[in-house]
Amino acid sequence: MTVTNQGFDLDLIRRYDVNGPRYTSYPTANLFTETFPESALREALAAEPPAGGRRPLSLYVHVPFCATICYYCACNKIITANRTHAVEYLERLFREMAMVSELVPAAHDVQQLHFGGGTPTYLNDEQFGAVFAALGRHFNLGDGDARDFSIEIDPRTVDPTRMSYLTGLGINRVSLGIQDFDPDVQRAVNRIQSVEDTRAIIESARANGVKSVSVDLIYGLPLQTPERFANTLATILDLAPDRISLYSYAHLPQRFKTQRQINVLDLPAAETKLRLLEMAIETLSANGYDYIGMDHFARHEDSLVEAQREGGLHRSFQGYTTHSHCDLIGLGVSAISTVGEVYAQNCKSLKDYNARIDAGELAVERGVVTSAEDRLRRDVIGALMCDFHADLAAIGRAHGVDGTDHFAQELERLAAFEADGLVRIDGSVVDVTPRGRFLIRNICMTFDAYLAPATEAFSKAI
Ligand code: SF4
Numbered sequence: 001m002t003v004t005n006q007g008f009d010l011d012l013i014r015r016y017d018v019n020g021p022r023y024t025s026y027p028t029a030n031l032f033t034e035t036f037p038e039s040a041l042r043e044a045l046a047a048e049p050p051a052g053g054r055r056p057l058s059l060y061v062h063v064p065f066c067a068t069i070c071y072y073c074a075c076n077k078i079i080t081a082n083r084t085h086a087v088e089y090l091e092r093l094f095r096e097m098a099m100v101s102e103l104v105p106a107a108h109d110v111q112q113l114h115f116g117g118g119t120p121t122y123l124n125d126e127q128f129g130a131v132f133a134a135l136g137r138h139f140n141l142g143d144g145d146a147r148d149f150s151i152e153i154d155p156r157t158v159d160p161t162r163m164s165y166l167t168g169l170g171i172n173r174v175s176l177g178i179q180d181f182d183p184d185v186q187r188a189v190n191r192i193q194s195v196e197d198t199r200a201i202i203e204s205a206r207a208n209g210v211k212s213v214s215v216d217l218i219y220g221l222p223l224q225t226p227e228r229f230a231n232t233l234a235t236i237l238d239l240a241p242d243r244i245s246l247y248s249y250a251h252l253p254q255r256f257k258t259q260r261q262i263n264v265l266d267l268p269a270a271e272t273k274l275r276l277l278e279m280a281i282e283t284l285s286a287n288g289y290d291y292i293g294m295d296h297f298a299r300h301e302d303s304l305v306e307a308q309r310e311g312g313l314h315r316s317f318q319g320y321t322t323h324s325h326c327d328l329i330g331l332g333v334s335a336i337s338t339v340g341e342v343y344a345q346n347c348k349s350l351k352d353y354n355a356r357i358d359a360g361e362l363a364v365e366r367g368v369v370t371s372a373e374d375r376l377r378r379d380v381i382g383a384l385m386c387d388f389h390a391d392l393a394a395i396g397r398a399h400g401v402d403g404t405d406h407f408a409q410e411l412e413r414l415a416a417f418e419a420d421g422l423v424r425i426d427g428s429v430v431d432v433t434p435r436g437r438f439l440i441r442n443i444c445m446t447f448d449a450y451l452a453p454a455t456e457a458f459s460k461a462i
Pocket residue numbers: 065066068069070073074075077117118119154177
């Protein structure tokens with residue numbers, strides 16, 4: 001499904017700019033509860049897959065440490081120069097891997113592995129070697145070409161020579177934080193990162209056989225102007241990544257203390273921020289990138305675009321993925337698992353995580369067992385997010401309900417979106433128009449049964 005900037009409508013986007021979830025899960029993570037018992041995750045991990053086969057796995061490993069703070073950051077991280085923290089953390093992480101893997105009934109293939117943070121490259125080569133050795137002891141990492149092993153790289157922490165070590169371990173996808181190359185913007189967010197260092201990492205990754213390079217950009221940062229951001233976009237095009245994530249900066253200093261270091265007077269006005277988004281969409285669309293949905297762009301030939309064309313794109317805590325059929329096991333502090341019918345999140349505080357692992361328990365702190373209704377709505381929201389198309393009758397049938405009847409109220413509410421040219425409704429089939437694709441989260445919110453009391457927990461659509 002090729003999507004261009006056709007349909008980007010500033011006035012419309014301004015009108016629909018409300019708080020809303022990103023739908024990396026449904027129910028969304030703010031609805032996980034602390035009454036969720038550790039035993040629920042144990043049971044889900046130990047359950048035999050329905051057909052008695054082997055469920056492939058997706059593993060997520062969280063490394064919470066960063067050497068310095070970026071002022072815009074809303075991630076779960078620990079800023080420290082004391083490297084012994086990482087040594088102690090890995091000891092617990094290995095014990096967690098052992099505990100979790102003992103519960104899984106067969107030696108499942110790991111089709112996807114992702115290191116996120118924090119800064120995964122805070123770990124040195126020797127520590128990464130130990131992490132892979134531990135993963136290999138407890139899970140079947142396999143060596144097929146189809147596997148996706150990815151890592152988030154902070155180019156400020158990686159020497160280009162490290163890439164050969166990481167790819168030697170099996171890493172074949174990298175994601176680089178960039179945000180903006182303008183020196184003034186970088187100073188305002190305390191993240192100084194040169195184009196040369198970034199280019200060297202990308203070139204080294206490609207020279208070492210990495211099959212996909214992804215970069216993260218943020219619009220709405222302090223001191224960003226259309227001129228400055230245009231320069232950043234031109235540099236990005238020159239670096240030619242395979243995928244680009246373009247996030248909106250949400251200034252929420254009450255929730256994220258770090259953001260209090262940003263001078264609010266330096267933030268671009270709402271109009272400027274919209275102009276930055278419009279410019280990015282125009283530039284990327286005109287230069288070989290397709291809009292996948294929800295902040296993500298990929299080159300025409302990328303596997304995400306191919307998967308979207310063939311209806312095989314899915315959404316997970318790492319954004320868009322082609323590995324829907326996998327159970328996701330999150331390892332490390334704050335990591336989230338999706339196994340069978342449950343979502344489970346590990347303790348967010350390192351102290352609590354350590355205490356649980358030391359007590360020989362899974363480090364689960366909160367979660368939810370999805371209901372049949374949750375799973376039905378999750379499939380509708382997933383279809384809209386990934387395919388821009390949902391056949392409510394067909395999805396309903398797969399869940400044993402009459403989808404048209406079940407979603408009669410939602411179809412009624414969508415009439416307003418149809419009047420604005422954001423969707424087309426034909427019986428029980430909802431198609432998102434090119435105009436509506438940039439407002440996909442608003443459309444999905446129509447199907448979110450929990451939303452009304454919780455919108456304050458989310459960032460705005462733009
Ligand atoms: S943005 Fe990344 S590198 Fe910067 S503080 Fe947050 S987690 Fe660390």
